[in-house]
Amino acid sequence: MPALARKPEPPRKPKRTGAKGFGEVQGSSFAAVVTLPQLFLAYGEACAFTGTGLAAEAAADPRGYLLSLTDDSTSLDPTLLIPASLDAIFAFERGHLAVGPSYNFLVDLEHISPEFLDRLNPIGRLRLPSDPAYAPSQVALTPHLIAFATGRRPRR
Numbered sequence: 001m002p003a004l005a006r007k008p009e010p011p012r013k014p015k016r017t018g019a020k021g022f023g024e025v026q027g028s029s030f031a032a033v034v035t036l037p038q039l040f041l042a043y044g045e046a047c048a049f050t051g052t053g054l055a056a057e058a059a060a061d062p063r064g065y066l067l068s069l070t071d072d073s074t075s076l077d078p079t080l081l082i083p084a085s086l087d088a089i090f091a092f093e094r095g096h097l098a099v100g101p102s103y104n105f106l107v108d109l110e111h112i113s114p115e116f117l118d119r120l121n122p123i124g125r126l127r128l129p130s131d132p133a134y135a136p137s138q139v140a141l142t143p144h145l146i147a148f149a150t151g152r153r154p155r156r
Contacts, residue, residue, distance in 0.1 A: 034078050034134075036062040042078070042129035048136075049088035049097075049105075050119045051127055058083070067092055069140035079137040082126070087116045098148035099126055099141050106148060 040062065045055040047065075057065045067084040068075065075081065084092070091097040096112040097105060103126040107117065121127055128135055 042134040047085040
């Protein structure tokens, strides 16, 4: 019986191991890291809640005038930091104020200071930065919003 001739197999590509090439990394998303002065400039050196100027405060103690949406106090991710006055930070951290899905304010009128309420941005929402890449992360704001809506004190 004659042997059947086999069709030759195409050459196999070798498996790649090691570091990825530049072209493969281009599409990856990396968290932007900025300096604090850049962050304050993106917000016009003003409180995102009230519009009060923070230039002098930011120069003296930049970390003291940033509302952090994370437990990491050293984070430089601009989507997790919001320039804010001390009154705004106090109200947010105590659960008297929350930020909704359209960056709108939700206020606990029973507990918030009436004087601070008068200073909130009159359009009823957060002043957003000039560059959308610096906008606060909705994912980071959601746990605080849920705690506010259910009447629990936010975690801090």
